[in-house]
Structure formats: C-alpha cells, structure tokens
Amino acid sequence: MWESCRELIPAGSVFAFLAEHRPVLFPAEMFADMYPSANGRPSMPPQILAAAVVLQALHGLSDFETVQELRCDLRWKAACGLGLHDTAFDPSLLSYFRRRLARSARPHRIFDVVREVVRATGVLRGRHRRALDSTVLDDAVATQDTVTQLVSAIRVVIREVPGAARVAAEQCTAHDYSSPGKPRIAWNDEEARAVLVDALVGDALRLLGRLPEQNLGEKAANAVGLLALVSGQDVEPADGSDGRDGRWRIRRGTASERVVSTVDPDSRHVHKTRSHYQDGFKAHLAMEPETGLITAVE
Incomplete structure (x- = not known):
C-alpha cells in the first residue's frame, strides 16, 4: 500500500513516518510476551494495532472512529501496513489489545518507543515548557457496599x-x-x-x-x-x-482512598469538581504546548 501511494501522503507527516519505520519501531517480537498461546499467532498482528493506537491517540478518536479511518483513509492504511482492500477489524480488538498491554510486564512499551523517537529526532530540543492537565476516566465496575x-x-x-x-x-x-x-x-x-x-x-x-x-x-x-x-x-x-x-x-464518613470494588481494586471515588465525584481513575498528563506531544502520563 505504501509503495503504491507514497506520493499521495505528505512527506514528514506521522503517516509517512509510520509507513517507513513501523517495522523497526514495532517489530513482532516486541509483543511476543503478550500472546503466549501455543495455538498460533493472533489474527491481527499486534504491530498493526500498535501503529493504530498511536494514530488514535494523536487524533483523539474513539475505537469505532479509528477503525473507520483504517477502512477508508489511504494515509491510515499505509501507516498501519494494511492493503487497499483491507477492511481492518472489529473495534473491540483495540480494547482487547490495550487490556493485554496494560496487564503485561511492560505496559508503557508503545509510549517508550514514541518517547525514543522524540528524543532521537530532537523535536522537543530547547522546548522546556510543559502544560499539566488531568482528566477523569470512568470505570464501568459497580460500586460495592x-x-x-x-x-x-x-x-x-x-x-x-x-x-x-x-x-x-x-x-x-x-x-x-x-x-x-x-x-x-x-x-x-x-x-x-x-x-x-x-x-x-x-x-x-x-x-x-x-x-x-x-x-x-x-x-x-x-x-x-x-x-x-x-x-x-x-x-x-x-x-x-x-x-x-x-x-x-x-465508619462514620468515607475513608480516604477507599477501594470501591473488589472486582477492580484500583478504582476510586474521583472528584471531578468540588461537589461532584464519580468512580474511576484520574489520569495526569504533561505535554509540550506548541507541538502537543505528551511527554509523561500517570
């Protein structure tokens, strides 16, 4: 796909960069520990999913929207290594991939690769300002008494x-x-x-x-x-x-950092505002304001 539409994809874009360097950035052995089954390889190579979640994060898309781009946009197909007539995959596969990644011994491996690219290219050289932000991630598990x-x-x-x-x-x-x-x-x-x-x-x-x-x-x-x-x-x-x-x-009152469910012990009561809280997680991000590159997450 990349060879046939190279001239249509802007040089220097993230799409062109992933199309050129994806096999080096995300080799198959990088994800071998996430798929230990002896029953054969996963139906969708994880290196394709890794490239897809990088673009998904960059563009702020949902799983459904990401798969639509992979089905219809030549730039996404080239960046992720899909052919012209590939119809991508079911959106739920992205959730399964992220879950495997989160439960693995190296859950930040994709972020580490991106950070190494940022360091090697020098795109943030001399840029020392960081914008700090946080967001609440909802948890679907029911709160338990x-x-x-x-x-x-x-x-x-x-x-x-x-x-x-x-x-x-x-x-x-x-x-x-x-x-x-x-x-x-x-x-x-x-x-x-x-x-x-x-x-x-x-x-x-x-x-x-x-x-x-x-x-x-x-x-x-x-x-x-x-x-x-x-x-x-x-x-x-x-x-x-x-x-x-x-x-x-x-206890009278609620304990600080109370576990709200034994099904998901990491979930907490998270304050979205001073008067409103919900159950889930709080994500903290640091980003370079001019490029929008995220440099740290917790």
Missing part, C-alpha cells in the same frame, strides 16, 4: 489461598461463603445490619489471623492484601470499644 466487599473478599481468599477453606469452615460463621449472594437479614433493621457487619469483620480477621504460614503466589497474596484492606477501611471500633474486643461498626 461494605457487606458486599467483605463477602466477596473472603470468598476470594477461600478460593485462592491454600488452606483457607479449612480455616473458614472452622472460624467463619457470619455467612455461607459458598453462596455469592448477600446474607439474608432484615436490611431495614439498623441493629441487624450492625450485627452483621460486626460478624463479617470478625470472620475476616479470624481468617487472616489463622491462615497457614506459607509462601503465597501473586494471586493469593493479592487476595490476602485486599481482604485486609476492605476489612478495615469501612469500619471502626463500636461505641465503648477500643478495638481489642472484636466489636465493630460502619
């Missing part, structure tokens, strides 16, 4: 930690943790809710305190750490208790 989090976290420890099921059978009595639902109580009864929370926290602490001494794998260690976090973030000693007699109640 204290009871749901405690039950969920205990269930994960029982499932992931060797020996935890035996400990739970002996020590955990507040709920049948083989059942994924909430405990059956009169939810409009404040005293019944308080008794349940107290019992669930007691279960969590006894389970944590009696787990066998052992070296834990990553999933098991994360499960134990999450249970320890959620069993303490929403509760405080009950009235007249110093915390040593095992009596607990729901």
Whole structure:
C-alpha cells in the first residue's frame, strides 16, 4: 500500500513516518510476551494495532472512529501496513489489545518507543515548557457496599489461598461463603445490619489471623492484601470499644482512598469538581504546548 501511494501522503507527516519505520519501531517480537498461546499467532498482528493506537491517540478518536479511518483513509492504511482492500477489524480488538498491554510486564512499551523517537529526532530540543492537565476516566465496575466487599473478599481468599477453606469452615460463621449472594437479614433493621457487619469483620480477621504460614503466589497474596484492606477501611471500633474486643461498626464518613470494588481494586471515588465525584481513575498528563506531544502520563 505504501509503495503504491507514497506520493499521495505528505512527506514528514506521522503517516509517512509510520509507513517507513513501523517495522523497526514495532517489530513482532516486541509483543511476543503478550500472546503466549501455543495455538498460533493472533489474527491481527499486534504491530498493526500498535501503529493504530498511536494514530488514535494523536487524533483523539474513539475505537469505532479509528477503525473507520483504517477502512477508508489511504494515509491510515499505509501507516498501519494494511492493503487497499483491507477492511481492518472489529473495534473491540483495540480494547482487547490495550487490556493485554496494560496487564503485561511492560505496559508503557508503545509510549517508550514514541518517547525514543522524540528524543532521537530532537523535536522537543530547547522546548522546556510543559502544560499539566488531568482528566477523569470512568470505570464501568459497580460500586460495592461494605457487606458486599467483605463477602466477596473472603470468598476470594477461600478460593485462592491454600488452606483457607479449612480455616473458614472452622472460624467463619457470619455467612455461607459458598453462596455469592448477600446474607439474608432484615436490611431495614439498623441493629441487624450492625450485627452483621460486626460478624463479617470478625470472620475476616479470624481468617487472616489463622491462615497457614506459607509462601503465597501473586494471586493469593493479592487476595490476602485486599481482604485486609476492605476489612478495615469501612469500619471502626463500636461505641465503648477500643478495638481489642472484636466489636465493630460502619465508619462514620468515607475513608480516604477507599477501594470501591473488589472486582477492580484500583478504582476510586474521583472528584471531578468540588461537589461532584464519580468512580474511576484520574489520569495526569504533561505535554509540550506548541507541538502537543505528551511527554509523561500517570
């Protein structure tokens, strides 16, 4: 594609640069760890997806809009290595690619490549100003209340930690943790809710305190750490208790940096304005104002 339409694509553009240098910037082996399956290569080469997400970020497009450009725009086809009659792919593939990238050992590898190109070309040489900005990224996971989090976290420890099921059978009595639902109580009864929370926290602490001494794998260690976090973030000693007699109640107010879901422990209550918050993540960016190049993200 690039060879047949080279004269139609402006020299010096990002499209021409990617068309010329894409195999060097994004070689196939760069993404080998993201696709460890022995069942063959992915249907869409990841180096094509890498070039596509670079252009997507540059132009601020949605996944659907990105695929439309790949289907209809010669510049995008040449930059990403597609043929004239290629119809690209389903937009969801970009989401799957980003998810694999985020969960990999090197989630910033594409950003690192772009940063190396910026350094090698000297495009930011002498430009020392940076514009700082932040934005809220919505999270689709549902916020969980204290009871749901405690039950969920205990269930994960029982499932992931060797020996935890035996400990739970002996020590955990507040709920049948083989059942994924909430405990059956009169939810409009404040005293019944308080008794349940107290019992669930007691279960969590006894389970944590009696787990066998052992070296834990990553999933098991994360499960134990999450249970320890959620069993303490929403509760405080009950009235007249110093915390040593095992009596607990729901905390008054919201804990700082509260985990809002055991499904996605990194999600938080994010303030969009002083009076409005939503669940998700806050992204921070630094960019060079004249070129618009992003130089750092968190």
